[in-house]
Amino acid sequence: MGDVNFKILADLSISERAALMQRSETDMSMFLEKVPAILEAVRTEGDAALVRFGTELDGAVGLTADTLQVTEAEFDEAFTLVDPEVIAAIKTGIANIRSFHEEQLPEPMTLKEIRPGAFAGDRFLPIESVALYVPRGKGSFPSVTMMTGVPAVVAGVPNVAIFTPPTKEGKVDAATLVAARLAGVKTVYKAGGAQAVAAATFGTDTVRPCHKIVGPGSPWVVAAKRLLAGQIDPGLPAGPSESIIFADDTVHGGLAALDLLIEAEHGPDSSAWLVTSSRRVAEQALAALPDHWANMTEQRVAFSKAVLCGKSGGILLTETLEEAYAFINDYAPEHLQLLSEKPFEHLGMITAAAEILMGPHTPVSIGNFCLGPNAVLPTSRGARTYGPLSVTDFIRRSSVGYVTAKAYPELAHAARTLAEYEGFSSHANAVGEARQTYLKG
Structure with missing residues (x-):
């Protein structure tokens, strides 16, 4: 060297x-060439592909379709395997992470009176299901579990699942399970790499499909996220x-x-x-x-x-x-x-x-x-347009509008004028005389 x-x-x-x-991540060509076969295998074979890749790529012994999801007994056992000082450190980290992210939580709905009688605002709801990717290849990362799990739980996501590569023994790192339970995440799958992204996207007999996946990963994970971006929200670029x-x-x-x-x-x-x-x-x-x-x-x-x-x-x-x-x-x-x-x-x-x-x-x-x-952060110059993972990454926003009869005439006139200019006759009609007829009716 x-x-x-x-x-x-x-x-x-x-x-x-x-x-x-x-x-x-700059040159992903090799990964983008090899990952599609993995994605297709998971899409068509489901659990069998996850078991095969876990055995071949992660070297997991004894992994079966029945053991892909972590059991309550495995969660309980993890607390007996992890040093109490490590558990205390995890608790400290989770408390600080939760306190920080609770401040990011928006009000469920906001409305502002834009003009007299016309209101507009935002409504916030948690995303229905989110996958949290926790890497393991060059170490174990309960910290990533904390950084992804806590804001997901704070945001109120009803279905949160961790995907992490199995160990050689077909288990999950014990401290990662401790962090998951303390963060409030109950579902953990023994799957990593591109195959985990595929499982989160397509679902299997064991794995429930998700709407979004967040968390850092290897170039294999990054490539899978890019290729499946049209079918699952890949979150911020974290490589x-x-x-x-x-x-x-x-x-x-x-x-x-x-x-x-x-x-x-x-x-x-x-x-x-x-x-x-x-x-x-x-x-x-x-x-x-x-x-x-x-x-x-x-x-x-x-x-x-x-x-x-x-x-x-x-x-x-x-x-x-x-x-x-x-x-x-x-x-x-x-x-x-x-x-x-x-x-x-x-x-x-x-x-x-x-x-x-x-x-x-x-x-x-x-x-x-x-x-x-949050320490889950955009990489590969992603900081030019992305920020750190936050509660808002687990929330979807809807715009809300409400116009009263008092405010309607002025806004309708403006809307009709612009609709006619842009050539949209139905837009114009919807705020014209036809509407007035129904409103008076």
Whole structure:
């Protein structure tokens, strides 16, 4: 494996700079070619395909159609398998996440008097059924269960189901089950990857089809969501993790290196950059990385080195703060840390980031697990148009209008005028003399 990337932004060509923007989701051609066969198998074979893929792709032993859905006994057993301290941490995270998301819950209906006697507003109802995707390939993620399950329950979704890959033993990670029950989610299926997206879309004898699926996943999951977007709402684009650690001259580069590794350790398909205009910080970070790696597991070292020494990560030195801001906004990261003793001085310059964590005491770790804001975030520059997962992602909105007899004449005249201009005779008739005849009748 090569050295950690250390790049000077001003020295890069236009094409080299464009290459820095690439994510693992940028070229999905291979996945888009292979996923359709998986989707079709689930559509036509149902549970049998889920069992086959769980056995072949996840290596699950003993998985059958009868064991695809987690039982109450498995939920109960999970609480005996998870350390009480871990359960306590899950409870802390869920309490904070619930408190944050309850503030997002809109009133069931709002009406405003637009003109005297004319009212317009919004009515909010929960989506009928939503699938929550919880990945497991490079680790177990009860945190994703918390981040997806809590807002779904707060929103009042009547049918919520978690889809997560089975373990080698044909089970579900115990802490994930603990988090699901504590969040209020009762249905969990042992299915992951593209096959899970297909099951959520088409349904099987065991799986109830859903209207929407949310949650981060591998390129296989991303590809399946894209291909099935016409049949299920794929939610915000949440793929492999990515981060930018912005560090100014007020912090030590070793701290920046410590935080750079947070998202880099997720997997070789992650993206992670340290962006700074301070050469001192950049050089300190580079020097500190070996010490930080010495305190990580072998697997996570391998993952983070693949990122920082590969195409999607490293240290980027800019000539000015303004150049750093411009790069960050162009990159539109999933996670952004403003590592500074005075982070609010930089905040106003950031216009495209899904999550902004400020100051030396707010690493991505805290945001990912227990601060409260949602850590399911748009990736691959999705922050240019999407925000974090929220209660509103689980709610559908209807417009409501009510016009009284007093307000009708003025609005009818305006509507008729525009209808005639656009050539819609029935539109015009509906607010013309014919209506008056029926209203007087």
